[in-house]
Amino acid sequence: MFNERLYDWLAVHRPPIPTSDPTGRFAQLRAWQASLNDGGWLGLGWPEEFGGRPGTILDQAMVYAALAAAGAPPPVGIIGLQTVGPALLAYGTSEQKSRYLPRILSGADIWCQGFSEPEAGSDLASVRTVAKYHAHRFVVKGQKVWTSWAQYADLCAVLARTGSAHEGRRGLTYLVVHMRAPGVTVAPITQMTGEQEFNEVFFDDVVAADDGVIGEVGGGWQVALSTLENERAMYPISRSAELQVSFNRFLSGIGPDQGNAVDIGWAEIWLAAMTAVGRAAAGDLAVGTVGPRSAVYKLLTSQLEQQFAERQLVIRPANADAVTADAVSRSRSSARHDYLLSRAATIHGGTAEILRGVIAQRQLGLPRDR
Ligand SMILES: Cc1cc2nc3c(=O)[nH]c(=O)nc-3n(C[C@H](O)[C@H](O)[C@H](O)COP(=O)(O)OP(=O)(O)OC[C@H]3O[C@@H](n4cnc5c(N)ncnc54)[C@H](O)[C@@H]3O)c2cc1C
Secondary structure (H helix, E strand, C coil), rough: CCCHHHHHHHHHHCCCCCCCCCHHHHHHHHHHHHHHHHCCCCECCHHHCCCCCCCCHHHHHHHHHHHHHHCCCCCCCHHHHHHHHEEEEEECCCCHHHHHHHHHHHHHHHECCCCCCCCCCCCCCCCCCCCEECCCEEEEEEECCCCCCCCCCCCCEEEEEEHHHHHHHHEEEEEEECHHHHHHHEEEECCCCCCCCCCCEEEEEEEECCEEECCCCCCCCHHHHHHHHHHHHHHHHHHHHHHHHHHHHHHHHCCCCCCCHHHHHHHHHHHHHHHHHHHHHHHHHHCCCCCCCCHHHHHHHHHHHHHHHHHHHHHHCHHHHHCCCHHHHHHHHHHHHHHHHHHHHHHHCCCCHHHHHHHHHHHCCCCCCE
16 A cells, blocks of 8 residues: 555656756755655654654655665655664754754755764774864864765764864764855765765864754764664665666666576575665664664675675676667666675775674674784
8 A cells, every 4th residue: 555655646746857967966856855755755753743754664664665666766865864864863952853854854954974084984983073162162173084975965964073082982072064154165086986976075163053962062972873873774775775776777778688587586686685684674773773783784785785786787688689779888887887886885884894893792792802
């Protein structure tokens, strides 16, 4: 019934035909998110007073899967929806929830996540960006890197040092910064896919948002950890849906005989496994916080994504006469894109090595290396 209702809605509300210009495409996808939200397809399991709807995160995962099956893109404000939103729900004041959550759902505010720095990636506790309290506001100075979608974002969740360096993780605070505030500079970085997903972001004495501390001053580590756990658990849900859309498009490009059945079969199996991991993660999220198991979900998904992408790359049209050269070349270039992007899967949101450490120590209770 759920899927039928979504398909009926999609028959009336058509997804956008993508433009090739990245900025135009982002604007299209922002409008598409607003439309999904108006249709009642986002915020399932979030409190209704903050724009949410009855349901659970498992229902939300089903929406993403159904959108993928219909070839429709997922919402673009994924960092807000999947990482910052849940952190606000857990640690924000009711004023912060009222201010930010409805705008996250509608796509009015796109968020980016300013955690990583040139000298602080896996070792996040050594963040050097500082925030000093001055005239009732925090003023932020420092540099972030690999900040996804910062060039389009309205707001950034910044992990900054408000205590002294020797306090380590206890001196960190999670702050909201407006991306168009004076002193913010964004420098896009081109990935090997040719796209500019991530950026360097410079904060030169930037005044943080009013009431912009999420959680406690000095309590940023806890908020960041919960943000990362959500990111890791949500990743299989959204990524399997995105890859399903891409794979459907790929298959339609290579024609009726659809290449080598064994390779297609394996690619389908890896995708189905990713979807199953997503369902397990969503099941956990629906009943509470997911904790270190999120590392298991993220690690499994990143490996499945890489296996899927490698397999998709070798699929060739079986009946080259039945398809146009243009369609074949589009399919190949989309498989190449998925492959190149899949290399990042074992890096972002915690590298495979770091996740294995989390699983060993926090999930299995094994002793630390001496
Ligand atoms: C596509 C993409 C998008 C991203 N988006 C964002 C974003 O929006 N916001 C953000 O803040 N960051 C983002 N990142 C950054 C990402 O979180 C970091 O790249 C990641 O945490 C690793 O940090 P690093 O690159 O500094 O590598 P390093 O931490 O320098 O690690 C280098 C290598 O050393 C290994 N290593 C490090 N420490 C250990 C250890 N203790 N034990 C074993 N091995 C170890 C790592 O596994 C890795 O192989 C993104 C990254 C990618 C690829």
